[in-house]
Amino acid sequence: MAGVDVGGTKILGGAVDEAGVVLRRVRVDTPAGEATAEDVREAIAAVVRDLAAGHPIERVGVGTAGFVNAARSMVMFAPHLPWRREPLKDELEKLLDLPVVIENDANAAIWAEARFGAAKGAADIIGVTLGTGLGGAVILGGHLVRGANGMAAEFGHVCAVPNGDLCHCGLRGCLELYTSGSALTRWGRQLVDKEGGGGLLHEMAEGDPVRVTGPMVTKAARAGDDRARGLFRDLGGWLGLGLANLAASLDPDFVVVGGGLVEVADLFMDRARESFEENLTAGDYREMPTICPAALGQDAGFLGAADLAVSGG
């Protein structure tokens, strides 16, 4: 079977077996600039054809950022892709002559961790993926919770701060404004903007807030800069609070943290665990869940999408 993970900048595909072993990987850039919905579909189809050249493919799972409907057929809205109410399943099935299912990318990645990765064996799992934004997944009793509209686990748009900063989704104070790569960039810019000078980040950005990027904040933190390290601790604090709120509602036995930021998990996971325990009600009367970074790296998205195309979640 094959899985494809469609992001705003790259499309990653994999031919995989039932045990989650990756037989072949293909990576292309996501069509950008003036690219149309059709261009992106064609790029996905080309990735699958490439995978199929080496391995027999009977079924394709596609994980994509954005809101996917409950029938797993349509992308309702994807912030970084040219899709609005896109009937992606039908269009790809026409192009490929294979059965296709569409999944939210965070659902796919966390499902992979539950089946083959860090959360293997756990029954009740909350997962978040930290990248540019914050995605989520809920697995209860070994099954993915999709919700009435297929839109469950949009943890990134739970309100963390009433009347807080404005989110691109139109709401204010959304959790992903405080727990994502974008949060690091925004805070880094605020730091550089405020300081008269000093601080490694200020130096790296040559005093210009607009030059600050997420990777620059990471680099400064890695070099030991206290202010940059503080931003990661802040992120960990918000992550722990957000996860504690979810745990008060769902009482999971396992929490897994995935997405690109996991590569720098050492900069925020300790603080996240500490903040989780500080912010979870009735801590004295419960077993705390295990809180782990994801284990499958960039393969998680296509692995989970491929498995979900067969197992259904």
Place this chain on the structure above:
Amino acid sequence: MAGVDVGGTKILGGAVDEAGVVLRRVRVDTPAGEATAEDVREAIAAVVRDLAAGHPIERVGVGTAGFVNAARSMVMFAPHLPWRREPLKDELEKLLDLPVVIENDANAAIWAEARFGAAKGAADIIGVTLGTGLGGAVILGGHLVRGANGMAAEFGHVCAVPNGDLCHCGLRGCLELYTSGSALTRWGRQLVDKEGGGGLLHEMAEGDPVRVTGPMVTKAARAGDDRARGLFRDLGGWLGLGLANLAASLDPDFVVVGGGLVEVADLFMDRARESFEENLTAGDYREMPTICPAALGQDAGFLGAADLAVSGG
């Protein structure tokens, strides 16, 4: 079968049939003052014996405020009852010589609404009960979500306001501080404390904040006092926000609002629905869930406990 709803002030029991019809009701005051854990157990047993005098009882469900463990045998902690790690199932089974299961009271009440009341027929339900505090329940695919420790759906202790008011649970800014009878009382006191005079609530409390009670706020609102009505609208606003956060995570098709405050639902439900739609992400891309007040009144707790003792949820 029989169900018992154990609250801080009263114990309500009912003999019920499989269709949720109440055959007999018994009500006693909860032992108070210097009452021991044993006193409360004895009072529950007396209620069940009274019910059993008129109807054959094979099984008993007990719904109680507080944290109930995953095995449904023990009350870990109950704020308004003299129970700490109380082995209530075993103790009651000894007293009654009948099988007993213990449930969280909000789980029991919302389960009754799902089986026999306002949410009958819905599959994915979020429920809250608004009384002195805020209780909750999650029903997905027709099954009650209990969580790894039996502590799921503690929505009252999700953080609504980072570094907000101090909650009796030890955390700050918990949702129930802004969405419960206690919230109305606290805000009413603040109103009376702040004003130099005027306003019906100020008059009713004779200018003394400590005299303000929840029912007094209701009475002032019913009499048309704008300030008191505003407090209910504030409560509705917070309720809508809290429910929107839960809906972003769980995407239910039905939301039911129960508990004692439902008797004055007309004072806050419109504002709650409005706030829900304002605060739920991607509203344009989803069907909004139905948001309804509960239908079963004070029977809900024992009805749900009785049914859960048989069905298991």
